[in-house]
Amino acid sequence: MAFYVVQFLTGLASAASLFLVASGLSIIFGVTRIVNFAHGAFYMIGAYIAFTLTERFSGAFGFWGGVVLAALAVALIGVLVEMVLLRRIYHAPELFQLLGTFGLTLMVEDLVVLIWGPDDLVGRRAPGFKGAVDFFGQNIPSYDLFLIVLGPVVLGILWLLFQRTRWGVLVRAATQDRDMVAALGVNQKWLFTSVFAVGVFLAALGGALQIPRDAVHHAMDLRIIVEVFVVVVIGGLGSIVGAFVAAVLVSELNAFGILIFPKISIILVFLVMAVVLIVRPWGLFGKPEAAARKTPGLSVNPWRPLTSNERLAALAALVVAAMLPLVAGNYALTVGSEIAIFVIFAVSLHFLMSVGGLASFGHAAYFGLGAYGVAFLAKMAGLPMIVCLLLGPLLGCMGAAVFGFFAVQLSGVYFAMLTLAFAQIVWSIAFQWVSVTGGDNGILGVWPEKWAASPSHFYWLALGVAALVTIALRVMVFSPFGYALRATRDSVLRSEAVGIDAKRIQWTAFVIAGTTAGIGGALFAYLKGSVFPDNLGISLSVDALVMVLLGGVETVSGGVIGAIVYKALNIWLVSQTDLSKLVLGGFIVLIVVVFPKGIVGMLEILAQRRRKSSPPGSSLLAKPIESAE
């Protein structure tokens, strides 16, 4: 019995940091409507700076002062970020806000390694809370007891702040109605900045307070942000009480999940999240949000199928690509195969994101599942390659069917958070379930059969599949189904009013996209000869997003072009620098701020201008539509 009580208390102690970070995210979202993906990064910097300060200054004052000072310093960084970056993207579509803050996260990951080194840092214990309390023969660290008290105290302070101060009243008013605050003439810019600072302060404080419990390391940002997303999805985005209740719930589920499923404890959290989503899609304490800005892009430009000339050009490009083995060596062919595979991956996400308006931040899960599917079939069942290639993607299909069902219940930022959390869950299963997946060591020796083994043959295989997949998805874009999908993206209200079951359409699209990604993953397993958890990791999901974004999220061909350009650049970049995340993150931020239309989008604009300048274009009607609300 005592053991369970101790387990329960450990859970409560873990909830404290989680609550701090989640409440910060919620407050920021409430006022600015931005889901700050960089929140985990601020948590991590908080921990690193606190580590440095508490090592530097001794004594109780040095420790507690260091913790608070670290949080304040990070809040200051937050203010800078808000003023330099966020102010430019408050009015951009959601997707760009998510990606922009995600780009920051990537940059921070490399920066902390640059400053503090790649090794785990073990901080010192908190003065006054070094011992443990004996509880019927079980030990409870006294620092845990401190954290258990701290959570409710912070909740109380936040409550006072929001109820009793003028600033708090403004924040609550802004959360309910932003226009009203603007109308009151309050300096909205400052309100946003201060809210962001408070939110970041909470995140950094959460990180700083973790140092006596856990080592500081450069991957802690992703771990916390995924847990925080789970918390806000369960508790309801924008609700502080919700953040508290859900933080406790998730921490307890983790604490007891380990006892029930020692290997895959995260399953339990997933099950609870699934139940909450079915019963209360907006979280336990959340309010339904009016779906804002469904259109992923910035303008309205109807799509059209390729003209016959353009089709010929595409065919010619394919023929040229198919002749690569005549001139290129083995390395170039391997790179070519990889690019072809990433074209498959990118067009599958494009289908979901550009056509369906569903920006998945965890698309690699289905790519990786396809890869693992092949590895299982080839290594365990010993099936022939062609059978593995056909059946392997079905694992991606099944994963997409299960997760997609829940994900499409939500939209916008909730969808993004949920898909990211799902992908992270799949990743941890692959990572933890060593007996089946080989864990970190992966599954090795997945080599292609003789007919596809030579680089040129494999290249032709990958190119052929990529061409088929691209054509098939393109046909679907212009099929009745593709239009129904776009209809749900443009206006759920109207599509339901003309008999379209939006969720079923979106779910189907999710499964199609997941299966297609699985096809890419299946080929990838054979290309590399092995499968690792990284094949379904977050950075791969981000790669896919960036490819589509770079190509042009509002265009039909953006996925293909983006994949080719990005992958080629990426392979080159990795060979040039160790700081690829820093460069990639900066690149993402740059695209979001100055180049949001992507390559194909820019080309289309140029072509349009040329067309317009020749005949005096009949100037079109009055009121331009802003992105459909």
Added chain:
Amino acid sequence: MSVASPLLEVEGLTKSYGGIHAVRGVSFSLRSGEILALIGPNGAGKSTCFDMLNGQNRPDAGHVRLLGEETTGKKPREIWRLGVGRTFQITATFATMTVRENVQVALISHGKQLFNLWGSAPRFDRGEAVRLLELVGMAGYADRPCGELAYGDLKRLELAVALANEPKLLLMDEPTAGMAPRERVELMRLTAQIAKEKSIGVLFTEHDMDVVFEHADRIIVLNRGTLIAEGSPAEVRGNPQVQAIYLGEGLLYEGGHREGASA
């Protein structure tokens, strides 16, 4: 007009938000081919009524029957399949498609081809799409991006979309709000003509009293969620209670010169 079984029967429809009784015990019926206007000042509960008829909103109490079939609590898409077309107070269209494609999506849905992955949507039932656009005078705009249309044209497009499933009943919430006065008269004339030809029942709300008195066969008046009057245009115009409400608003006789800028 024949005395056929009513197309739409509404009985004791009720909805409240917190303390606000948006709609209280509203009952009325509508026959095929009849044009019924639902009028009332801003906030009277007209849009709330519409949303409940259409399935967008669930009533707290009451019943809606369409051709004898209970539709209370059904989803908008199910009600649409029964033959109800809807236009919105604030237009809802597919902004990234062309005008024709907007109609084609409705036709695709009507033809139960939503899960067809191989056909060509831009070529789907093109003739019918253009015919519907012609009907509302939008054929010339067929290939324009919907996102570029003026508001009045969007309203006409919505009408074409609402007609795509050969509806028996049209629900039009402020179909002419935001249009120029001349356009309003035109649009309602068009609607009335189509409705008579195809024997479609039409329920519409409207701020412009010229439009209401010219086209409605019958009028029902809602005030603070309650039906306070019902009858022919002449009867309603003569009703002292209605006059009292509208005199304050100054809408009854000069409505044509005011924008229906309600929320």
